[in-house]
Amino acid sequence: MEYRKHVKTTTGPRSQLVIGTRGSQLALWQAEWVKSQILGVDQNLQVTLQRIQTSGDKIQDVPLAKIGGKGLFVKEIEEALLNGSIDLAVHSMKDVPSMLPDGLTIICVPEREDPRDAFLGHEGVTLQQLPRGAKIGTSSLRRQSQLLHYRHDLRIEVLRGNLDTRLRKLQEGRFDAILLAGAGLKRLGWDRHVTEYLGVDICLPAIGQGALGLEGRADDMFVRELVARFEHLPTRRAVDAERAFLSRLEGGCQVPIAGHATLCGDTVTLEGLVVSLDGKRYVRRCQSGAEKDAESLGVRLAEQLLDEGAAPILQEIYGTA
Numbered sequence: 001m002e003y004r005k006h007v008k009t010t011t012g013p014r015s016q017l018v019i020g021t022r023g024s025q026l027a028l029w030q031a032e033w034v035k036s037q038i039l040g041v042d043q044n045l046q047v048t049l050q051r052i053q054t055s056g057d058k059i060q061d062v063p064l065a066k067i068g069g070k071g072l073f074v075k076e077i078e079e080a081l082l083n084g085s086i087d088l089a090v091h092s093m094k095d096v097p098s099m100l101p102d103g104l105t106i107i108c109v110p111e112r113e114d115p116r117d118a119f120l121g122h123e124g125v126t127l128q129q130l131p132r133g134a135k136i137g138t139s140s141l142r143r144q145s146q147l148l149h150y151r152h153d154l155r156i157e158v159l160r161g162n163l164d165t166r167l168r169k170l171q172e173g174r175f176d177a178i179l180l181a182g183a184g185l186k187r188l189g190w191d192r193h194v195t196e197y198l199g200v201d202i203c204l205p206a207i208g209q210g211a212l213g214l215e216g217r218a219d220d221m222f223v224r225e226l227v228a229r230f231e232h233l234p235t236r237r238a239v240d241a242e243r244a245f246l247s248r249l250e251g252g253c254q255v256p257i258a259g260h261a262t263l264c265g266d267t268v269t270l271e272g273l274v275v276s277l278d279g280k281r282y283v284r285r286c287q288s289g290a291e292k293d294a295e296s297l298g299v300r301l302a303e304q305l306l307d308e309g310a311a312p313i314l315q316e317i318y319g320t321a
Contacts, residue, residue, distance in 0.1 A: 244298030
């Protein structure tokens with residue numbers, strides 16, 4: 001990634017901290033939550049939020065995959081980190097590209113919320129109850145492809161906008177159902193709108209879905225030490241495996257790649273898939289390994305999928321993007 005070289009280095013203690021965030025209701029909730037956690041550690045620290053409009057926020061009338069999904073919701077925030085105008089960024093981990101700019105790092109991954117996709121049916125209709133040809137709204141090629149694999153009769157249409165905008169369109173009857181990340185709805189207290197949470201057998205989550213990523217400058221030891229206590233190691237290991245899987249596939253958040261890792265004791269189990277846009281070609285596998293080898297597990301699973309049919313699917317998608 002090409003960003004401006006970072007010009008500010010502050011490693012010692014300080015009295016102020018600026019958190020950069022997108023301006024959506026969910027992003028602000030997440031940033032406020034991080035702020036509250038920090039103030040719980042140091043109530044004398046002056047913590048402020050700086051709203052930053054990203055490319056993904058500015059472009060609302062075009063599918064993200066058509067404008068290069070990688071980094072659309074983080075690029076401007078990372079630039080602010082590098083030039084020193086903010087000290088900490090709060091991201092939804094599923095929006096963060098697998099490669100970070102030089103000088104930046106994910107310094108903390110708090111405990112994950114529910115990673116599943118939420119199905120919201122008009123007037124409470126379930127996925128099974130949808131009539132043939134029902135219109136489903138989603139902005140995600142991953143969700144689109146898996147739904148079409150499960151039910152090829154469905155009609156998928158692009159749904160962009162903030163959560164309240166998407167909910168309003170559903171309530172107005174413009175869609176028979178919409179799909180959203182369950183984590184965001186739960187965080188905002190809007191999970192009452194959810195008809196059902198889709199099992200991972202039907203819709204495998206996005207890489208990092210449900211997890212937050214706190215990004216900072218690699219050399220800012222003050223911030224790194226401040227937020228290190230919020231780290232949730234099981235979530236970090238799971239996300240590391242998923243992101244290594246995505247990186248090996250050279251995929252972005254708007255490519256129909258899915259991966260979800262879980263921990264049981266010191267064993268990581270990772271499921272991953274690559275699916276064609278029409279849902280007809282579908283390669284899904286699972287591997288397990290030691291917790292300490294989470295990243296290499298992700299790479300191994302990606303290579304297995306590539307060997308077993310994922311490579312031509314991805315080549316076709318990248319050729320038409």
